[in-house]
Amino acid sequence: MSEIATSATATSPAAGLRQRVLLIEDDVRLGRMVEDYLSEAGWTVRRAPTLALAQQELESARHGPGFDAVVLDLMLPDGDGLDLCRRLRGGGDDLPVLVLSARGDPLDRVIGLELGADDYLAKPFEPRELLARLRAIVRRRQGQPGSTHVLRFGRLEIDPQARHARIDGELRQLTGYQFDLLLALARHPGRVLSRDFLLDAVKSSGAQEVYDRSIDVHVSRIRAVLEDDPRHPRRILTLRGAGYVFARSQE
DSSP: OOSBOOOOOOOOOOTTOOEEEEEEOOOHHHHHHHHHHHHHTTEEEEEESSHHHHHHHHHHHTTSSOOSEEEEESEETTEEHHHHHHHHHHTTOOOOEEEEESOOOHHHHHHHHHTTOSEEEESSBOHHHHHHHHHHHHHHHHOOSSOOOOEEETTEEEETTTTEEEETTEEEOOOHHHHHHHHHHHTSTTOEEOHHHHHHHHHTTTOOOOSHHHHHHHHHHHHHHHOSSTTSOSSEEEETTTEEEEOSSOO
16 A cells, blocks of 8 residues: 555746755655655655665755755654764754654654654655645745744844844754744733644644644753753743743843
């Protein structure tokens, strides 16, 4: 049985607007099906069946037009796809990453998100859902309409237009999903925000996460990046059984 569900007709965007995606998938049949579907939807697709070839593609892209996103399988012949995700984020690269895997264990999803993946889609999947999620993570990286007023909380500065978070002027690396979540919290300082509220707020910006645990994982990651001591957070506080509070007053 194929690990991609029956495809539907895709709509191609106007010429000249093609976005580039690196598909890292060793299953030849599945890879071709995804490549054909995304190409029909207006994407330029490069496929790499191994981590080594994927790294070569990424290096080459640094001297060319670059990629707009990566679709990353976990189980590859020469290693775990999460190793590539870890290297990207460790090097400060915010390239959107959508993890695509037959490993449906929730723990794998959590680990993927903690390592900086923007989204996670289990096989088998609907190609339309893959396309929607892919468009969403790219849209988040490119920025969303709305207020461009820079938010300042003590040493922390959040720039919605540039989609940057800085502490003492130093840029802190967040994925697109994590920045959207931080922005949703920061726009309601002092208020207790439930996980359901945050899920709805981030979905409205194009995010595709649909389960409560993802909020906890991403808040933990944001704390690791922004808090002086993530074990004793002072910017994003937890109210047990209720949700999260973004502190009005911060050092």
